[in-house]
Amino acid sequence: MRKAIIMILITAVLCALCILPVSAEEPEYRSCEEMGGATVGLLTGMPFENMITGKIPDIGGFAYFASMPDETLALKAHKIDAIFINNALIDFAAAHNPELVKMSEHYLDSNFGFAFPKGDPQRDVWAAIIDRMKADGTIDALWEKWMLSDDPDKNVPEQDWPGKAGTVRVACADSFEPMSYLGKNKQMMGFDVEILLNVAKELDLKVVFTPMEFGALMPTIQSGKADIAIGDIVITDERAEIMDFAPYAPAYFTMLIRKAGVGTAANAGFFQSLGESFERTFIKEGRYRMILSGLGMTVLIAVAAAAIGLALAYGLVFIRRRNNPVANRLISGYNSLIAGIPAAVILMVLYYIIFSSEEFSPVLVAVIGFSLIYCSRAYGIIWNGVSSVDGGQREAALALGYDEALAFKEVILPQSERYYRPLLFSQFILLLKETSVAGYITVLELTRAGDLIRSRTMEAFFPLISVAVIYFLLTFLVTRIARRMDRIFTAKHDNHRIKGVDK
Amino acid sequence: MSLIEIKNLRKAYPEAVPLENVSVSIDAGEVVSIIGPSGTGKSTFLRCINRLETPTSGEIWVDGVNVCDPNTDLPSIRKKMGMVFQSFNLFPHKMVAENIMMPQQQLLGVSRADAYREAVTQLARVGLESKARAYPDELSGGQKQRVAIARALAMHPKIMLFDEPTSALDPNMVSEVLSVITNLAKTGLTMLIVTHEMRLAKGVSSRVFFMDQGGIHEDGTPDQIFEHPQSERTRNFICRVRSWEYTVTGDIDLYEMMAGLENFCRLQFMGKKASNDCQLAMEEMVTGYLLPVLKENPDKSVVIQIDAGEGEKGFSLSVDTRALPRDVFLAGEHDDVSGILLRNLLKRMPDKEPGIAVFTRQ
Numbered sequence: 001m002r003k004a005i006i007m008i009l010i011t012a013v014l015c016a017l018c019i020l021p022v023s024a025e026e027p028e029y030r031s032c033e034e035m036g037g038a039t040v041g042l043l044t045g046m047p048f049e050n051m052i053t054g055k056i057p058d059i060g061g062f063a064y065f066a067s068m069p070d071e072t073l074a075l076k077a078h079k080i081d082a083i084f085i086n087n088a089l090i091d092f093a094a095a096h097n098p099e100l101v102k103m104s105e106h107y108l109d110s111n112f113g114f115a116f117p118k119g120d121p122q123r124d125v126w127a128a129i130i131d132r133m134k135a136d137g138t139i140d141a142l143w144e145k146w147m148l149s150d151d152p153d154k155n156v157p158e159q160d161w162p163g164k165a166g167t168v169r170v171a172c173a174d175s176f177e178p179m180s181y182l183g184k185n186k187q188m189m190g191f192d193v194e195i196l197l198n199v200a201k202e203l204d205l206k207v208v209f210t211p212m213e214f215g216a217l218m219p220t221i222q223s224g225k226a227d228i229a230i231g232d233i234v235i236t237d238e239r240a241e242i243m244d245f246a247p248y249a250p251a252y253f254t255m256l257i258r259k260a261g262v263g264t265a266a267n268a269g270f271f272q273s274l275g276e277s278f279e280r281t282f283i284k285e286g287r288y289r290m291i292l293s294g295l296g297m298t299v300l301i302a303v304a305a306a307a308i309g310l311a312l313a314y315g316l317v318f319i320r321r322r323n324n325p326v327a328n329r330l331i332s333g334y335n336s337l338i339a340g341i342p343a344a345v346i347l348m349v350l351y352y353i354i355f356s357s358e359e360f361s362p363v364l365v366a367v368i369g370f371s372l373i374y375c376s377r378a379y380g381i382i383w384n385g386v387s388s389v390d391g392g393q394r395e396a397a398l399a400l401g402y403d404e405a406l407a408f409k410e411v412i413l414p415q416s417e418r419y420y421r422p423l424l425f426s427q428f429i430l431l432l433k434e435t436s437v438a439g440y441i442t443v444l445e446l447t448r449a450g451d452l453i454r455s456r457t458m459e460a461f462f463p464l465i466s467v468a469v470i471y472f473l474l475t476f477l478v479t480r481i482a483r484r485m486d487r488i489f490t491a492k493h494d495n496h497r498i499k500g501v502d503k
Numbered sequence: 504m505s506l507i508e509i510k511n512l513r514k515a516y517p518e519a520v521p522l523e524n525v526s527v528s529i530d531a532g533e534v535v536s537i538i539g540p541s542g543t544g545k546s547t548f549l550r551c552i553n554r555l556e557t558p559t560s561g562e563i564w565v566d567g568v569n570v571c572d573p574n575t576d577l578p579s580i581r582k583k584m585g586m587v588f589q590s591f592n593l594f595p596h597k598m599v600a601e602n603i604m605m606p607q608q609q610l611l612g613v614s615r616a617d618a619y620r621e622a623v624t625q626l627a628r629v630g631l632e633s634k635a636r637a638y639p640d641e642l643s644g645g646q647k648q649r650v651a652i653a654r655a656l657a658m659h660p661k662i663m664l665f666d667e668p669t670s671a672l673d674p675n676m677v678s679e680v681l682s683v684i685t686n687l688a689k690t691g692l693t694m695l696i697v698t699h700e701m702r703l704a705k706g707v708s709s710r711v712f713f714m715d716q717g718g719i720h721e722d723g724t725p726d727q728i729f730e731h732p733q734s735e736r737t738r739n740f741i742c743r744v745r746s747w748e749y750t751v752t753g754d755i756d757l758y759e760m761m762a763g764l765e766n767f768c769r770l771q772f773m774g775k776k777a778s779n780d781c782q783l784a785m786e787e788m789v790t791g792y793l794l795p796v797l798k799e800n801p802d803k804s805v806v807i808q809i810d811a812g813e814g815e816k817g818f819s820l821s822v823d824t825r826a827l828p829r830d831v832f833l834a835g836e837h838d839d840v841s842g843i844l845l846r847n848l849l850k851r852m853p854d855k856e857p858g859i860a861v862f863t864r865q
Contacts, residue, residue: 395555396592396651400606400658401582410609415596496636498600500615 026260027101028081032056038081039063040255041071044215047238048253051107052084066213067175069455072097075258083256086234088112088191088249090256091147092178103255110236110252112179113245114196115229117221120244126228127246129199139195139249146178146191156187156194163206169358170196171220173231174211175455180231182211182452184285186293186444192230195248212442218243219348220442223356274462281462287453294449295470297363301445302432304367309374310424316379317386321408331379338376344437346373351441366438366445370431377427385420386412418489425482429475446470504567506531506662506693507552512561514547521547523717525561529710531661534694536704536725539714540740545697548714549664552695553584566661582610585655589667591647593639593654599626600635603654611658618657625653629683645676649683656687663687665696669703674769701744701770705729713737745771746810751789753797761786764809771811773818780864781809781818784848788822791841792831803827818864820849825858832860 029035036058042048044064053059063080065071071083072093082103083090090102114130116123133139145154172193174182183189188209200207210226217229221243233239234251282288319327338346347369355365389412397407439448450467454460505528514522521544529535537545550556552563554570554577563570568580594602603622607613613621626632629649639647648668655663668684669677681703688694688707698704704711704725711728713721713736721728721737732738747767749760764785768778785807793805806823824831832851849862 390590390592392588392590392592393594396586396588396594398577399553399555399581399584399586399588399664400655401578401610402606403578406609410605411594415594418596493596493638496598498598498604498619498636501600501619502636 027103028258028260029103029255031103031105032255035059035082035255039079041065041074041080041083043068043071043085046084047236048084048108055107066215067451067455068093068177069175070460072100072256073460075100075256078258081257084253085256086112086232086251086253088147088179088232088251089176090254093256095148099259100256101259103257105254106252108234108236108253109250110234111245111247112192112249112251113233113235113247114192115217115221115233115239115243115245116227117224118242118244120227122227123244123246125203126199129202130195130246130248133195133198134248138198142191142194143249146194154189156189157197157201159197159200159206161201161204161206163204165204166206167208168200168205168228169208169210169226171210171212171217171226171229171231173214173217173233175452176214176232177455181455182290183456186290190231191249192232196228196230210442211444213439216440216442219352223352225352225356225358277457277459277462280457280459281453281466285456287456290444290449290453291446291466291470294444294446295474297438297444298432298435298446299474301363301366301370301435301438301443302428305370305374305435306428306431308367308371310378312371312375313378313382316375317382318405318408320379320383321404335376335380338373342437343369343373343434344440347437347441362438362442365441366435366443370435370438373434374427374431377430378424381420381423381427382416385416385423388419389416418493421489422482422486425478429478432474432478433471504564505529506566507695508562508564509552510562510564512548512551512563513559514544514551514556515559520717522551522558525718527712527719527722529693529695531693532691533710534688534708535696535710535712536708537695537697537712537714538699538701538704538728538740539712539720543714544717545714546666549666549695549697552662553581553586553664555586578610582658583660584662584664585652585658585660586664587648587651587655587666587668589670591639591644591651591671593647593650595639597638598635599631599637599639599642599650602639602650603657606654607657621657622653625657626650628656629653630679643676644672645679648672648676648680652680652683652687660692662693662695665694665698667697667699669698669700674766677769699744699770701729713740715740746808748806748808750804750806751793751797752804753794753801755789755794755797757786757789760789767809767811773811777818777864780848781820784820784845784862784864785809787841787845787848788820791839791845793822796827796829796831800828819852819861820863821859821861823859830858 029038032055035056037060038056039060039062040052041063042065044066049062060081063074065074068085068089071080071085074080075083076097076099094100094102114126116126130139145151172188173180174188176190178190180188180190180192188211193209197207210220212220214231217231217233218239220226221229233245234253235245235247239245282291316331320331347366350369351360351362351365355368386408393411393415394407397411398404402411435445436447438445439451444452446467450463454463457463507529509525509527512522512525514520521542525548537548539545547556551558552565552570558571561571565580566583568575570577570580594605597605600619600622603625604615604618607618607621608615623632623635626635629652631646631649631653634642634646634650639650642650665684669680672680677700681700684696684703685707696703696708708725711723711725712719713728713732715736721732721734727733728737729741732741747764749763751760761782764782765778768781773781788807797803797805803826805826808821810819811817822832845862849864852861852863854860
């Protein structure tokens with residue numbers, strides 16, 4: 001009952017966020033000079049604070065977001081007052097949100113570009129073809145198609161060419177509609193993607209896309225896990241220092257702001273809009289499949305990591321029992337290391353640095369990473385459990401003629417197990433939720449699936465609530481299983497029947 | 504060769520050397536009690552024999568195998584030696600019968616059915632058949648220790664090692680364990696028993712080791728050790744365990760004193776009547792005579808010593824009143840209940856030393 005009330009409260013708060021008053025006509029600000037006290041939203045990692053502070057000396061502050069849809073939602077909810085971002089995303093957002101408008105000033109005129117590793121000769125080959133496409137109007141036509149057209153059923157060409165020249169591995173941002181995003185059937189879509197496919201067709205190269213967060217693009221190129229990175233990348237001096245670019249469209253930055261005045265959004269009835277949201281979140285483009293496969297991935301990673309981690313943890317406990325000073329030092333070092341670093345960072349270090357070779361898929365690296373994390377925690381729990389067993393138990397077993405290993409396995413471990421098993425389960429629940437950071441290394445798990453749907457539907461409520469509910473049900477199920485096991489165990493203990501003797 | 508042959512055994516810790524140059528041999532069928540003051544290596548000695556402790560140097564031969572040799576297969580030699588611990592060490596997650604079955608099945612390869620039969624047999628031997636399906640935490644201390652004995656016996660050891668088997672028990676549970684051990688001693692099993700329980704050492708053993716100062720100080724029959732100890736140290740120890748001292752002050756904890764006295768009476772296997780009389784006399788002595796004076800003189804104290812006499816009846820009680828300003832026991836001064844009671848219980852002996860009154864009961 002209490003759970004239900006909490007759920008309803010969360011729902012209510014999120015609804016309130018979605019249906020805030022919106023304006024009608026004039027922009028809130030005409031130029032940067034007027035923006036004193038305003039909070040400006042930036043995508044994480046965009047190095048424009050100094051420049052903006054230069055233009056707006058009395059700025060209210062900055063807020064950082066992982067994706068454009070999140071930023072747009074925040075802007076509409078009046079949590080921020082402007083978004084500073086490139087023209088492609090602004091044009092798209094303004095076209096799809098009538099209450100938002102682009103400021104007319106331009107900053108940082110530059111180009112969008114495909115990123116290549118520094119010194120890669122392929123860059124020149126690609127740049128030449130792109131230049132030709134600029135000249136013959138192909139690119140302008142594509143800009144028209146992706147940026148401004150209202151056609152709901154946009155597509156990119158099929159890769160129907162033979163691909164005799166081999167394969168090119170492309171890292172692409174997965175939530176930058178209309179430039180580069182994961183669309184229906186989990187296919188890469190967008191302006192950048194179509195240009196890239198056109199070039200690849202000319203070169204007769206097959207393209208293998210790896211969708212990921214924007215922030216993962218540069219490390220992926222640098223670690224050699226992909227040949228080209230695309231997805232709304234604006235060429236800046238800083239980026240040009242570490243990568244080479246093939247420019248394909250003009251880019252500039254400006255502010256996306258609200259229209260002034262307090263208007264009320266033309267709200268359809270709450271339940272009607274709920275129905276539409278449901279349709280957009282789950283039905284359209286078969287998005288429920290994305291949720292399901294994300295859920296599968298979450299469960300796969302958590303279960304595999306827990307199984308491997310648990311086996312490793314028992315291994316460590318056995319090693320620790322030998323009390324070798326070097327091994328002890330290593331184990332405690334390993335534990336402090338894992339305990340001291342956030343899971344997301346561990347995953348990224350593993351993916352980009354330690355297992356940077358391409359035969360390690362992101363899912364494999366996620367399983368390895370979470371195995372290491374779970375192993376460390378499970379080891380701590382089990383070791384605590386077995387250490388709390390009275391030393392007399394070991395002596396009694398040895399005196400009867402058990403060797404150390406058998407005494408540990410048959411006498412010490414079983415009697416501590418009933419105390420530490422519930423802790424292992426609660427750590428597993430933690431792990432299940434923690435896998436949500438696997439998105440950092442491009443794994444498409446449940447949270448990431450929700451993010452991607454959010455980036456397409458431009459709304460927070462339904463995808464977030466759905467993901468929350470699924471996580472909740474998942475952990476609820478695990479808790480149930482744990483409790484059930486505990487009950488079976490207790491019943492077995494309490495029935496006073498000797499196995500194999502009493503029937 | 505004897506069943507157990509110990510040569511130049513030495514065990515040293517960084518801060519103490521509990522065993523120094525111990526050599527002794529024990530034949531099959533001997534029941535050896537090991538007594539001595541605390542901290543003199545009695546338990547260490549026992550634990551070296553089954554290598555729960557690793558000796559610093561020396562040799563211990565058990566059934567023809569040197570257990571100190573690093574290459575010795577310890578589990579196989581330990582199977583020949585059952586050990587009973589002060590703290591029982593039953594496996595708490597297993598029922599009583601399973602405690603006894605598990606080692607047989609896992610170490611001797613006995614089938615489940617045979618192991619169960621053996622468990623029932625051994626439980627019957629210690630009088631606990633009905634507890635086969637109880638968990639250890641459902642048993643009393645004495646019952647736990649009897650199960651521990653049954654568990655060791657089920658492995659059919661050649662030697663049984665008892666490490667203070669009654670020290671962790673409530674006084675009223677000591678007897679049940681002692682009678683099991685006593686019965687076991689009659690079967691011809693070789694046994695080594697570390698104990699503070701003098702009636703056990705005296706009653707069941709064929710041989711007693713008095714251990715002190717890192718070695719076996721005196722080795723003899725119970726009669727030799729208890730009645731005719733050769734060395735001064737042995738005699739002192741035997742006397743010390745036969746007498747009990749208490750310092751009475753104005754702020755005395757009467758309950759603690761009486762509990763200590765009761766325990767002493769029990770260890771001295773005094774008869775029930777003698778034990779009751781002793782406690783009654785002590786109580787009257789303290790509350791009737793000493794406390795009134797001590798309350799007036801809070802900085803003074805009185806030492807009372809009780810010595811157990813021969814047999815089950817006699818004891819003597821001596822009171823050192825030299826610290827007190829006056830003789831509290833002057834005859835005729837106390838015709839109240841305390842005085843009468845005390846006079847009926849004990850007879851005052853003529854003073855040998857002024858200020859030390861001695862009362863006896865024959």
